[in-house]
Amino acid sequence: MRDYVRGLLGPVGRKNGRQLAEFAGHATPDGLRRLLAGPRWDPEEIRDDLQGYVAEKLGRPDGVLIIDDTGFLKKGTTSAGVQRQYSGTAGRTENRQMGVFAAYASAKGRALVDRELYLPKSWTGDPDRCRAAKIPADRAFVTKGELARRLVLRALASDLPIAWVTADSAYGQEWGFRRFLEESGVGYVLAVPKSQQVKSLVGIWRIDQLIGEAPDDAWQRLSAGDGAKGPRVYDWAAAQLPVIDFFDGAEPTHRRWVLARRSLKRPDEIAYYLCYAPAGATVAELVRIAGSRWAIEECFQAAKNECGLDEYEVRRYPGWYRRITLAMLAHAFLAAMAAAAIERGAEETVPVSSRPSPWQKSEGSWQLAIST
Numbered sequence: 001m002r003d004y005v006r007g008l009l010g011p012v013g014r015k016n017g018r019q020l021a022e023f024a025g026h027a028t029p030d031g032l033r034r035l036l037a038g039p040r041w042d043p044e045e046i047r048d049d050l051q052g053y054v055a056e057k058l059g060r061p062d063g064v065l066i067i068d069d070t071g072f073l074k075k076g077t078t079s080a081g082v083q084r085q086y087s088g089t090a091g092r093t094e095n096r097q098m099g100v101f102a103a104y105a106s107a108k109g110r111a112l113v114d115r116e117l118y119l120p121k122s123w124t125g126d127p128d129r130c131r132a133a134k135i136p137a138d139r140a141f142v143t144k145g146e147l148a149r150r151l152v153l154r155a156l157a158s159d160l161p162i163a164w165v166t167a168d169s170a171y172g173q174e175w176g177f178r179r180f181l182e183e184s185g186v187g188y189v190l191a192v193p194k195s196q197q198v199k200s201l202v203g204i205w206r207i208d209q210l211i212g213e214a215p216d217d218a219w220q221r222l223s224a225g226d227g228a229k230g231p232r233v234y235d236w237a238a239a240q241l242p243v244i245d246f247f248d249g250a251e252p253t254h255r256r257w258v259l260a261r262r263s264l265k266r267p268d269e270i271a272y273y274l275c276y277a278p279a280g281a282t283v284a285e286l287v288r289i290a291g292s293r294w295a296i297e298e299c300f301q302a303a304k305n306e307c308g309l310d311e312y313e314v315r316r317y318p319g320w321y322r323r324i325t326l327a328m329l330a331h332a333f334l335a336a337m338a339a340a341a342i343e344r345g346a347e348e349t350v351p352v353s354s355r356p357s358p359w360q361k362s363e364g365s366w367q368l369a370i371s372t
Contacts, residue, residue, distance in 0.1 A: 001041075001326070004032055008307045008330040015308025036319040043318075043325040048158065050329050051104075051113050055159035057336035060106035064289060065155050066296040067148045067167040068103075069118065071096040072310050080133040080317040081119045099324065100144050102151040103296040104160055108343075110295040111335040112303060112328045114154055116147040117320055134316040145174045156184060166293045169193050172274060182276050187254065189275045189289040196272060198241065198258060207272045211237060211260040219262065222284055224291025232291060235262040238275075238283045254278055259286055303331040 007020035017036075021029035071087030073096050086093045102114040123129060124141040131137075148171050155162060165181055165188045172178070172190030181188045194208035214237045223231040241256040257275035275286050303309035307330040312323040 001035060004035055005326055005330050005333075007032075008327055009333065012308075015311045016313050036314050036322045037316070039318075041322075043321045046325050046329065047114060050325070050332055051155065051158040051160055053329075053336070054104050054111050054113050054332050055161065057332075058104060058106050058108045058111060058339055059159070059161045060108060061161050062163045063104055063106040063161050064164045064166060064292045064295075065113075065152060065160070065162045066103045066105060066110075066293055067100070067151060067165065067171055068293075068296045068300075069098055069100045069144060069170075070300050071098050072312075078133065079315045080135055080320055081117050081123055083120050083122050085120065097320070098144075100147040100151065101296065101300075102148075102155055103299045104155070104162075105292050105295040109335045109339040110299055111332040112296075112299050113158075113160065113332075114151045115321070115324050115328065116151060117317065118142075118144055118147060134318050136317070139317075145171055145177050149177060149180055152181070152184070152186075156186065163187060164189065164289045164292075166190060166289055168293065169196075178274065178276070182254070187275075187277045187281070187289075189259065189273055189277075189286055189293075191290075191293070192272050192274050194270070194272055196274065198274070207258060207260075207274075208270070210239075210258055211270065211272065214239070214260070220283065221264075222287045224261070224287050225294075227294070232294075234264060235267075236260065236283065236287050237262070238286060252279065255281075257286060259283075259290065261287075261290065299331065302334070303327055306334060307331045 003024035003026070004020060007023045008015055010023050012019050012023045017029040017033050021032050024032070026032065069087075071085070071094070073094060074082045075095065076082070079097055081097045082095060084093055084095050085098055087096060087098065098118040100116045100118055101112055103110055104113045119135065119139065119141065121141050123135070124139065127137075130139070148167065152165060163186070165186055167190050169191040172192045173196060178188065178190060192207060194206070196207040198205050198207050198210060218237045218239070219235045220237075221233060222236050223233050225232060236259065238257055238259045241258060243252055243255070254276055257277060259273040259275050261271040261273070263269040273286075273290055277286060300309070304311075307327045309324065309327040309331070312320070314320055314323050
């Protein structure tokens with residue numbers, strides 16, 4: 001396992017079993033392949049250790065748990081869960097496996113912390129096919145929303161300090177998922193489709209109709225956090241919803257909100273959110289949580305590019321969980337090292353005012369006094 005994870009972290013061209021074995025100095029890939037196929041270790045225990053590690057290295061009281069799914073392109077029909085299905089990441093329908101993932105994000109960094117393989121009904125309804133792929137006999141069809149709920153439950157039971165949950169509209173539109181989060185006492189900022197219905201004291205509205213009636217001064221320009229090209233600035237409108245549920249006349253500890261994000265360049269492009277936030281939460285805080293959802297896309301990209309998250313050759317159900325969990329562990333290690341490096345840099349940085357200028361004049365011309 002140590003050799004396998006080192007290979008995932010190392011300069012290996014394609015991180016499949018054969019190339020990882022060559023990097024580790026093994027004569028054949030058989031040992032590393034047995035690591036994924038054999039019955040001697042439980043990836044759920046590694047997942048629990050991973051969550052504890054991320055809590056220690058990246059945990060903050062205002063941490064955010066992000067739910068999303070990603071696809072893994074596959075050929076043929078034997079890989080567990082594979083079929084032609086749509087991936088939001090790719091934006092098209094292809095032959096792929098789909099995994100539902102949870103990422104943890106804080107001001108210190110972000111890392112993937114849990115995963116579930118989605119099994120379509122074409123699989124769960126075919127016992128022979130499931131048996132061949134080593135899928136447990138009791139694994140029934142489960143929606144992606146229910147898989148997301150399982151991820152959140154496990155994360156809340158872990159050492160991860162979680163104040164918020166965010167996800168895209170595939171999960172945000174599910175009333176049961178939102179209610180589950182409220183009953184768990186965790187805040188959320190969940191994207192929803194424009195047709196999402198919102199209850200008020202005077203009836204039921206579509207969220208795009210509510211936002212469409214917002215006065216001009218309800219919109220404010222705010223950054224949703226820094227992106228690859230600098231601050232992600234949009235116009236935002238937010239409003240609290242009236243309290244419908246009363247509990248013994250006590251003041252509610254949380255309030256529901258509607259939130260909308262409008263593009264500066266294309267004002268007709270509006271994204272909608274439903275929120276559940278502690279009393280006293282500000283619009284800027286809701287915007288920050290909405291913006292943190294991009295962190296899981298960055299996790300997917302980094303884990304695939306740097307740790308071989310999608311370069312596996314396993315076809316069976318147990319192997320998928322083992323390979324994906326080890327790739328997540330490798331990615332979490334990189335995230336922790338990056339966070340430590342940033343922290344050391346902040347501690348070691350000399351104030352600009354106390355540094356000698358690198359610009360020096362010599363024989364009438366300017367030179368930079370820096371080392372190459």
